[in-house]
Amino acid sequence: MSTGEIGEVNKESGRPVGAARNSADLKLRVRGVVKSFGSLRALRGVDLDCEVGQIHAVLGENGAGKSTLMSVVTGLLAPDEGEMFLDGHEYRPQNSQVAMRHGVGMVHQDFQLIERLSVGENLFLGWDGAPRIATVQRVHEAAAAAIARFGFSLDPATKVQDLSVGEQQRVAVVRALVRGAKVLILDEPTAALTPQEVGELFVVMRSLASQGTTIIFITHKLREVMDIADHVTVLRLGERVASFPIGECDEARLAREMLGRDVVPLERDSAEVPEGSQVVMRVESLHARDERGLLAVKDVSLQLVSHEIVGVAAIAGNGQRELSEALAGVRQVESGRIEIDGSDITSRSANAFTASGIGYIPEDRLGAGMMLRESIARNAIMKALSVRSERARLTRGFLLRPREIENYANELLAEGQVSTRDAGVPVGHLSGGNIQRLLIAREVRIASRLLIAVHPTLGLDVGATERTWQTLLDARGRGIAILLISEDLDEVLTLSDRILVMHHGEIVGEFQNRTTPPTREQLGLLMGGATPRGDSVGVSA
């Protein structure tokens, strides 16, 4: 990188930019950045100071302005006000290429790799510094050298689609480093990783930082901030509310700064699953196929009991989605048996499952769970018409009762704390978080026996997550059985009475979370397919 490019005199002030204002080791200074979108003020004068070789966490809820700030830093958005300095010089990138030329690189959540190309090809694609004419072999040699230089181990000839998520992320990191990134921005890098992979990522981050790379780590997970960061800046509603070295804070303080209030402790009416709980659902050697016709659920047997939350921990694509669909009547079963309250409903449609009191929060909320073009009222009764008691209220004969339907929708809006009170608005006009709260309220309402919840808090901010968790615990308190499927181990460990681990469509481990809680490492190993150790497999209730 040539600093001469930016070492200019500020034309407005007439003095060398940033002189005498920066301590020598400040890599990036952001001062008073303001950014509005229409009436929404996403950033209201944010400062950020990152030192050389620092791992700097930027913590905040969804909508706090983390991503907007990073978009400003990487040149994707122009700030309305404020200035930035890189190595003490004014820094004002017009786009991400210019930012990259100044050594500011970002690894996006989705990595932005081309899956069908090799690791080496991905490293050099679309980069000025790549050789103009090169054989594949030469590209791979250069890539191998670059990978080794940064201390990674990756085969440059492997296609990206054949890599694990953690490895793909490493490719994206190397790609930024090869292009000269001295400031590396990682956007929610742990979201898709197993605990083991998170550990490996942290080792990589630490080693890069020790070599002088400044790392900005965007996250909303408090524990990860405490684990890896040197310094943390907390954003709330577009403002910097706190910034301190990690030694001066703890998780509780971070949570308070991030939320602007204390964390509400979850209320659980009893730690134990009470005696005399009935079996709500009994599943025997269930097999189900996925869209491609492959066996995705293999010989799964389980019992779901009232007053109990059963968490399923699995890496995406290990059959947990298909399992949830089969148990909700949405997916056809290959073989096996599903009983609810003792009666067989294996081959019935979702309608019958709903009528039996099963609520289902699906993974595909927008595609399957909601009709985005239709009003909130019409979406509110998607399930209720299958439930006899609600049907009696909402219909008269074969006619709908619009007034009652609107009331019903309004009740759901209130229960879900959705930010609109107008049931006539199309669901597609709501934000993702509101849609999700509406859907959860709808399903909890009709779940009189069992609630199947898939990633119930994915995409929700901390406040809404707390409320959703409390909703699930309240439902448990009312005696409803809950099957919780989540990729978020914290969620599974926090809520579950019992934890099942799935790998390749099979249940490979079971833990009584209240009496003998598993460690994250134990879960991670099982999720990753390690052979279960004898002592980790508990006995089913």
Next chain:
Amino acid sequence: MSTGAASTAARQSRKSWTVVRGAPSPKRSWAYRIVAIFAVIAGSALYLVLTIHQPDILGVVLRESFATPASLDEWVVLATPFFLTALAVLIPLRVGLWNIGGEGQFFAGAWLATGFAFWLTHLTGGLLIPGMLVAGALGGALWAAIPTLARVYLNVNEIISTLMLNVVMVFWVAYWLVGSWQYGGSTGGTLQSRIIPTQAQLPLLHVAGGLDSGVIIALVLTALVGLYLHYSTFGYQSLLVGSGRAVALYTGVRIRRVQMISMLAAGALAGVAGVLQLTGNSYQLTPGLSNNTGYLGIAVAILAGNSIWGLVVMSGLLSTIMLVGQNAQMYGVSSDAPFIVIGVLLLLNALGDALSQYRVMRLDRRDVSSEAEGDDLVEAEGHSTAGSGAPGLEMVRDALEAG
């Protein structure tokens, strides 16, 4: 390269007009539709004035179309079948099926009703016409049942099968018209049936233009269908089915059943349209009985934008186009002209539908990036893309890459 200078220049606000893509908007789509209608009217008027060299041609045609004692009657008579053949397209559309077979179902209904009138002539008038209506509904539904069963159980594309069966039905009718039903026995030269008995003819409401009472039946049926679609549990189920397979599976609605009922109802309505044309208007079965209303119903349904009110309005519009076309024909305008006008209208309508998802906004150029934080933009706009769930503002980048 002097980035310093460039960045100072970049501090100037660089607001510019930008095309922004969002969810398709029914409101904008209607606005474009109305513009399209006026454009077509203006174009047609211009065409008439420029090609027919007769003083005041426009005034003459308009007077004949709208200001004679019979003109209102003719307008209503032309609109009557459109209500029903358009419903025959609109109902299946709501469950994701295209019924292009309105023409065949129209004739199936008319054929069975004609047979009913000939075979059961002795029935008193009070029973004969209701009987013919039921027979017509049955004929249309049965004819629709073939492609429907093929679609629902064998996944045969219903667009093609319904379209092809139209041709089959026209020949089937022709077979009867050269056979036992032929006008004037076996000696007549043209394809037309005998006149149906007078007790099988609908009473006229207004004699001047031959306004028959069929329009009342058509409007009542339209209103019933509208109520049924919007206020019945079945209408709600068809909404679930029409919202996609994922939604239908999720709710457990019986997809096949809802699709079959919708298609059979569609066929029955098209069949009734055929009966009304027969008993109200022509009093005999001919291959020209439909006057293409089975096909034009598709145009009406598309222009109606999935709305019953739209359907009523657009039936009136198409009837206007046909009426003016008929009158203009006397002055040398091609009989194909109304169909060309309708074709152009459909084309402009399709363009409007596509354009309705774009908006022109004033934005800062550098904000325009697909990598910008979508959620904030969505919140700011209060508006997100339906279907994909992706952030609402996906920018058209072509114009922006340059900068």
